[in-house]
Amino acid sequence: MDGSARILPDRLNSGFSSLIKSWETLLLAVAIAVFIVNTFTSPYFLDPWNLSDATFNFTEKAMIAFAMALLIISGEIDLSVAAIIAIASTAMGYAVQLGAETPTLVLVGVGVGLACGAFNGLLVTRLGLPSIVVTIGTMSLFRGLAFIILGDKAYTGYPADFAFFGQGYVWWVLSFELVLFVIVALIFAIILHRTSFGRTIYAIGNNPTAALFSGVRVQRVKFVLFLLTGLMSGIAAICLTSRLGSTRPSIAMGWELEIVTMVVLGGISILGGSGRIPGVVIAALILGMVTFGFGLLNVPGIVMSIFIGLLLIGVIALPRVLSQLVKAKAQ
Amino acid sequence: MNMQRLMKSRELLLALALVLLVGGIAVRFPAFASPSSLGNVFNDTSILIILALGQMVVIITKCIDLSVASNLALTGMIVAIINASAPGIPVAFLIVIAISAGALMGAINGFFVWKLEIPPIVVTLGTLTIFRGIVFLLTDGAWINAHEMSASFKALPRADFVGLPVLSWIAIAIIGVMAVLMTRTAFGRATYAVGGNPHASVYTGINVGFTRFAAFIISGSLAGLCGYLWVARYAVAYVDIAGGFELDVVAACVIGGISIAGGIGSVAGAVMGALFLGVIKNALPVINISPFWQLAISGAAIIIAVALNARAERTKGRVILKKAEVV
Numbered sequence: 001m002d003g004s005a006r007i008l009p010d011r012l013n014s015g016f017s018s019l020i021k022s023w024e025t026l027l028l029a030v031a032i033a034v035f036i037v038n039t040f041t042s043p044y045f046l047d048p049w050n051l052s053d054a055t056f057n058f059t060e061k062a063m064i065a066f067a068m069a070l071l072i073i074s075g076e077i078d079l080s081v082a083a084i085i086a087i088a089s090t091a092m093g094y095a096v097q098l099g100a101e102t103p104t105l106v107l108v109g110v111g112v113g114l115a116c117g118a119f120n121g122l123l124v125t126r127l128g129l130p131s132i133v134v135t136i137g138t139m140s141l142f143r144g145l146a147f148i149i150l151g152d153k154a155y156t157g158y159p160a161d162f163a164f165f166g167q168g169y170v171w172w173v174l175s176f177e178l179v180l181f182v183i184v185a186l187i188f189a190i191i192l193h194r195t196s197f198g199r200t201i202y203a204i205g206n207n208p209t210a211a212l213f214s215g216v217r218v219q220r221v222k223f224v225l226f227l228l229t230g231l232m233s234g235i236a237a238i239c240l241t242s243r244l245g246s247t248r249p250s251i252a253m254g255w256e257l258e259i260v261t262m263v264v265l266g267g268i269s270i271l272g273g274s275g276r277i278p279g280v281v282i283a284a285l286i287l288g289m290v291t292f293g294f295g296l297l298n299v300p301g302i303v304m305s306i307f308i309g310l311l312l313i314g315v316i317a318l319p320r321v322l323s324q325l326v327k328a329k330a331q
Numbered sequence: 332m333n334m335q336r337l338m339k340s341r342e343l344l345l346a347l348a349l350v351l352l353v354g355g356i357a358v359r360f361p362a363f364a365s366p367s368s369l370g371n372v373f374n375d376t377s378i379l380i381i382l383a384l385g386q387m388v389v390i391i392t393k394c395i396d397l398s399v400a401s402n403l404a405l406t407g408m409i410v411a412i413i414n415a416s417a418p419g420i421p422v423a424f425l426i427v428i429a430i431s432a433g434a435l436m437g438a439i440n441g442f443f444v445w446k447l448e449i450p451p452i453v454v455t456l457g458t459l460t461i462f463r464g465i466v467f468l469l470t471d472g473a474w475i476n477a478h479e480m481s482a483s484f485k486a487l488p489r490a491d492f493v494g495l496p497v498l499s500w501i502a503i504a505i506i507g508v509m510a511v512l513m514t515r516t517a518f519g520r521a522t523y524a525v526g527g528n529p530h531a532s533v534y535t536g537i538n539v540g541f542t543r544f545a546a547f548i549i550s551g552s553l554a555g556l557c558g559y560l561w562v563a564r565y566a567v568a569y570v571d572i573a574g575g576f577e578l579d580v581v582a583a584c585v586i587g588g589i590s591i592a593g594g595i596g597s598v599a600g601a602v603m604g605a606l607f608l609g610v611i612k613n614a615l616p617v618i619n620i621s622p623f624w625q626l627a628i629s630g631a632a633i634i635i636a637v638a639l640n641a642r643a644e645r646t647k648g649r650v651i652l653k654k655a656e657v658v
């Protein structure tokens with residue numbers, strides 16, 4: 001984990017041979033394997049409506065995972081995302097009690113998300129605090145505020161047209177959330193891989209000091225990334241609240257770990273500086289299909305989590321074991 | 332030495348905050364500060380203290396162990412199952428089993444960090460879900476209730492010894508052992524060196540990977556011990572015991588001034604950090620505030636603590652860079 005030299009090439013992952021060896025290819029193979037296994041183990045898997053339902057397993061988490069990926073590439077992390085969902089959802093529920101309509105609710109959700117992201121960002125960039133500790137703190141703080149406001153109660157009574165974000169369909173089996181997921185994935189892929197802002201994120205993750213001396217406003221970029229993560233958490237809060245139709249303070253409990261798992265599985269180095277959006281997309285699909293496939297087989301959620309834990313460690317350990325074996329042979 | 336003075340002042344500050352907290356509550360509710368009440372708070376916080384001490388060693392070596400609460404749940408379930416099916420096995424033997432099972436889980440974490448160099452946060456995030464999943468597999472989600480446990484199994488943590496429950500004495504003993512380990516042994520020095528500057532430690536002949544491996548085993552064994560203590564104290568074992576407790580443990584360390592960047596921290600800090608959270612938790616019902624406030628208060632405490640500690644840690648060598656950032 002200590003500063004092994006990394007090279008920052010002019011172009012990332014060009015050429016056919018590197019494509020074959022790339023993380024995304026490995027992930028895609030795993031995804032296809034999961035898909036085939038699911039198809040054979042359950043007759044209900046290949047139904048379009050079932051598959052469409054299955055996408056709800058990952059769309060909300062994945063939308064946050066994209067922003068989290070950028071943040072982790074820059075060398076920071078945000079463990080408060082699920083707590084931001086809780087407080088944003090609570091705020092929307094509170095607004096409903098005051099008679100707010102759907103447009104206002106969306107503004108409230110997005111606004112609270114941005115405010116929480118800005119709070120994290122200010123603590124990390126202005127006070128220079130380690131993000132893992134700050135966001136463990138704000139994770140308790142944000143969810144704690146939701147608990148203070150709601151206690152053991154729940155907010156319901158969301159307006160009927162608010163249900164569209166989490167339950168609506170754009171065309172046939174294409175849900176609004178799935179379409180939003182695709183759009184968000186494209187936007188983040190373009191930001192990270194096709195803009196100079198994206199390049200600076202890699203530069204910061206690889207060597208913040210060198211980035212600073214190259215004229216990159218390191219702290220400002222990091223602040224924007226925290227803001228972006230807050231924004232995506234707010235949007236996810238809107239979708240999830242709309243899908244559930246109610247708000248409890250325990251909403252989205254434990255999601256932060258699932259989202260980090262998704263990002264790391266997607267090939268984003270937890271040490272920062274490397275990783276790509278397509279990997280995160282495939283990782284989201286794998287996790288969604290595994291959850292859905294196990295669900296069809298009536299496997300309890302906690303057993304799925306064992307599998308996801310093993311997948312996380314296994315997928316990261318395997319290349320390292322192989323490279324160590326190759327090294328041992330060469331000697 | 333300047334460094335040591337800094338450490339001392341940090342612990343002094345924390346002790347002062349703790350005294351002010353208890354004193355502030357005692358002004359309106361004098362009963363809270365009575366010796367027996369404070370004894371209860373300490374006893375109630377004992378498990379958090381033990382876990383925080385294990386976590387402290389890991390964090391000082393620049394790692395983190397998020398799997399401690401799952402480790403606790405799994406070892407607790409293992410000893411509860413053994414006790415329920417074979418009540419004749421002496422409790423002392425069960426404690427040995429608990430510590431060994433915990434140590435094994437710590438060794439698994441440590442192995443991945445040491446030999447495969449996987450970042451500790453990834454490894455323990457994975458084992459966090461795996462260990463807790465195994466608890467479910469062991470019993471299919473069933474509970475082991477008080478009536479299935481033997482009387483001696485449940486009695487030990489509560490048993491009175493010279494005015495304090497055994498649980499408190501165990502915490503005190505572990506505080507003593509850890510204080511000696513961290514300040515009076517080569518291993519203790521090595522953990523600070525590994526966390527402070529891993530590269531320099533390699534050149535001084537310290538095995539960085541092995542030191543981290545050992546730190547994970549210590550954290551795992553203490554979590555295992557706490558598994559027995561938790562299940563015996565609350566007289567119930569189920570899948571979700573101590574769910575999310577790993578964050579309380581990390582929070583106790585952070586409040587106690589243990590730097591997440593490694594190399595800085597002390598036993599006294601970890602103990603006081605845990606006590607700080609323990610006092611808040613026990614004081615809320617006394618001062619008639621809804622327990623729903625606890626989460627937000629500890630969150631705010633973490634942020635304030637880390638902000639204060641970062642101020643003290645800031646080194647002068649970096650000033651040039653800070654200036655450049657302002658531009």
